[in-house]
Amino acid sequence: MLAFTWTQFWQQVVSGLSDGSIYATLALALVLIHRATGVVNFAQGNMGMFSTFIAWWLIYQETGPGLTFWLGFALVTLMSFVGGAVIYGVVIRPLQRGGELAIVIGTIALLILFQGLAGWIWNPEPKAFKSPFPNSQLHIGDVVISWLWVGTILVSLGCVAVVFLFFRLTRTGLMMRAAALRANTSRLMGIRVTLMLALGWGLAAALSAVAGMMAAPSLGTLDPFFMLSVLVYAFAAAVLGGIDSPIGAVVGAYILGVGISLLSTYVNYITVDSQLNLPVALAILLVILLFRPSGLFGRAVVRRV
Amino acid sequence: MRRLIPTVGLRAIPVGAAVAFLATYPLYHSNVETLKFTLVGIYLIAILGLNILTGYSGQISLGHGAFIGIGAYTTAILVDKTSLSDVATIPLAGLVAGAIGFLFGFPALRLHGVYLALATFGAAVAFIQLVQSVHYQSFTGGATGLFYGLPKNPYYLTWGIAAALYAAAWLLVHSKLGRALTAVRDAPIAAVSSGVNLALAKTLAFGIASAYAGVAGSLLAIRLGSVNPYSFPVALSILLLTGAALGGLGTLNGVVFGALFIQFAPDFAIDHVSKTAPEVAYGLILLAVLFLMPGGAGELLHRLGGLLKKAAKPLYSRTADRAEAVVTSTRSDT
Numbered sequence: 001m002l003a004f005t006w007t008q009f010w011q012q013v014v015s016g017l018s019d020g021s022i023y024a025t026l027a028l029a030l031v032l033i034h035r036a037t038g039v040v041n042f043a044q045g046n047m048g049m050f051s052t053f054i055a056w057w058l059i060y061q062e063t064g065p066g067l068t069f070w071l072g073f074a075l076v077t078l079m080s081f082v083g084g085a086v087i088y089g090v091v092i093r094p095l096q097r098g099g100e101l102a103i104v105i106g107t108i109a110l111l112i113l114f115q116g117l118a119g120w121i122w123n124p125e126p127k128a129f130k131s132p133f134p135n136s137q138l139h140i141g142d143v144v145i146s147w148l149w150v151g152t153i154l155v156s157l158g159c160v161a162v163v164f165l166f167f168r169l170t171r172t173g174l175m176m177r178a179a180a181l182r183a184n185t186s187r188l189m190g191i192r193v194t195l196m197l198a199l200g201w202g203l204a205a206a207l208s209a210v211a212g213m214m215a216a217p218s219l220g221t222l223d224p225f226f227m228l229s230v231l232v233y234a235f236a237a238a239v240l241g242g243i244d245s246p247i248g249a250v251v252g253a254y255i256l257g258v259g260i261s262l263l264s265t266y267v268n269y270i271t272v273d274s275q276l277n278l279p280v281a282l283a284i285l286l287v288i289l290l291f292r293p294s295g296l297f298g299r300a301v302v303r304r305v
Numbered sequence: 306m307r308r309l310i311p312t313v314g315l316r317a318i319p320v321g322a323a324v325a326f327l328a329t330y331p332l333y334h335s336n337v338e339t340l341k342f343t344l345v346g347i348y349l350i351a352i353l354g355l356n357i358l359t360g361y362s363g364q365i366s367l368g369h370g371a372f373i374g375i376g377a378y379t380t381a382i383l384v385d386k387t388s389l390s391d392v393a394t395i396p397l398a399g400l401v402a403g404a405i406g407f408l409f410g411f412p413a414l415r416l417h418g419v420y421l422a423l424a425t426f427g428a429a430v431a432f433i434q435l436v437q438s439v440h441y442q443s444f445t446g447g448a449t450g451l452f453y454g455l456p457k458n459p460y461y462l463t464w465g466i467a468a469a470l471y472a473a474a475w476l477l478v479h480s481k482l483g484r485a486l487t488a489v490r491d492a493p494i495a496a497v498s499s500g501v502n503l504a505l506a507k508t509l510a511f512g513i514a515s516a517y518a519g520v521a522g523s524l525l526a527i528r529l530g531s532v533n534p535y536s537f538p539v540a541l542s543i544l545l546l547t548g549a550a551l552g553g554l555g556t557l558n559g560v561v562f563g564a565l566f567i568q569f570a571p572d573f574a575i576d577h578v579s580k581t582a583p584e585v586a587y588g589l590i591l592l593a594v595l596f597l598m599p600g601g602a603g604e605l606l607h608r609l610g611g612l613l614k615k616a617a618k619p620l621y622s623r624t625a626d627r628a629e630a631v632v633t634s635t636r637s638d639t
Contacts, residue, residue: 040422042422101363112587113585116586124582235426236427239423281427282430285424289412289420
């Protein structure tokens with residue numbers, strides 16, 4: 001056990017904020033889908049994983065087109081947006097007649113389908129995924145912070161902010177919120193609800209692509225399974241903040257990211273390779289479900305029967 | 306009871322054929338072939354539990370693979386550390402997995418819908434980390450796992466237990482609890498108003514499903530002679546759910562087809578689809594089941610049974626035909 005130093009403390013906080021940003025992006029995607037379609041999308045993580053593989057092919061693979069990182073990033077985000085909307089139209093929409101259970105099983109099918117597809121097309125061997133940020137470090141007093149952390153935080157927060165502003169400031173955003181809250185009323189008001197829900201799925205897919213492309217450089221490698229654990233953290237974050245609250249999901253993600261980063265440093269459950277982070281996230285998830293099921297920012301749903 | 310007898314009578318033929326087939330299978334097949342059917346029996350037990358949970362109570366478990374793992378590790382640790390015989394550990398494995406499942410179900414109850422799926426997904430992902438952790442290495446053997454015996458082929462043991470658990474599942478879904486579960490699935494508010502304890506029914510269903518998984522895991526551990534953390538990946542849980550959906554959720558008729566699928570689909574997918582990523586096939590099949598036959602093999606069998614009944618109608622129900630003719634003619638009069 002090392003002696004406590006503020007330098008190390010702040011380093012862990014920034015590292016946790018960087019992880020939290022990735023969870024926040026994916027958690028926001030989960031919340032968007034949950035509000036719009038009423039289900040938890042289990043394929044959300046692997047949709048991001050698949051997008052990240054496309055990015056790897058566009059940017060790093062020798063036989064690929066060899067784009068610069070940010071061009072590839074923008075292109076993949078756009079492609080994911082279209083892909084997400086198409087998935088809604090082709091797979092989810094037809095299943096909505098079969099009820100919640102059918103949709104959830106459908107998203108599970110997509111989860112395993114994307115995992116298989118990525119392994120099939122690019123083979124499951126881990127691939128190197130380099131960081132797009134400078135390798136040098138930032139010195140603030142004694143605290144040494146890598147640009148990777150700062151970059152991850154800025155990019156993820158930027159995307160999250162764009163989504164929030166889109167919902168707040170644009171007409172389409174307003175229509176999407178209306179369609180998600182009161183589908184029938186919106187339809188009567190002339191809003192094309194199906195189109196709005198498809199846009200919601202597209203936005204969520206774009207967000208999960210960003211989460212994937214930010215998570216892969218932090219890990220350094222890319223394989224078909226790397227988003228599964230990120231998905232568990234994002235679930236825990238979304239439940240912590242309240243599964244229907246977008247702001248809650250983002251705040252929950254940062255609490256979780258920093259919390260786990262500090263826990264793994266100062267609580268001696270494992271020091272070297274932080275192997276028990278996932279069980280800790282799971283325990284947090286279960287404890288919140290037990291004691292405050294609506295989350296920190298959510299409202300308890302009261303229904304008249 | 307009198308109402309049950311005709312149902313049993315009609316089913317005696319396929320059931321008898323299946324029993325005869327399974328009882329004599331090892332006599333004229335090699336050990337390798339028999340071993341495959343041992344695994345079919347093990348998967349059958351696991352899917353039975355999953356079907357009670359998903360098909361009858363409308364909850365999804367994405368962590369069934371982890372509960373099989375809990376059962377397998379219970380047997381492995383008991384055989385490794387105590388003098389218990391491996392067969393004696395089977396009920397204990399079922400109890401341990403069932404108890405953990407029962408406790409696990411409580412938090413998931415607090416939210417409507419499919420939050421159990423969420424929690425169990427977490428369990429499936431966390432399970433591997435937990436068992437391979439160096440903290441419990443003295444118990445679980447860490448990343449290398451445990452070795453406590455030679456691989457065996459408990460064919461008759463597996464199918465004996467599978468038959469007993471199938472009968473138990475049948476009795477369960479036709480019992481008061483079974484009706485309560487179906488009510489909880491179809492109309493939770495009406496079920497509560499009629500005096501069903503929603504929380505208890507849901508958690509019990511999860512406990513029972515986990516106990517089935519535990520027994521399956523225990524048999525798997527006996528069959529393998531060793532366990533390691535990587536035998537129970539998330540993909541196993543999803544494969545089990547695919548098998549359950551393919552067999553037919555909410556009916557026990559087609560369960561065996563789900564089990565056959567789980568045993569033979571991976572080989573097929575590896576040979577014909579992709580060596581590196583057979584999961585593509587599972588995803589496509591699961592989607593195909595959802596779109597083309599949401600009732601799974603069970604529903605197909607049910608329809609087939611209906612057709613057979615129609616074909617055999619002249620044999621047993623001329624009176625019914627006449628009665629029907631009377632009814633139709635009266636209806637056209639009015």
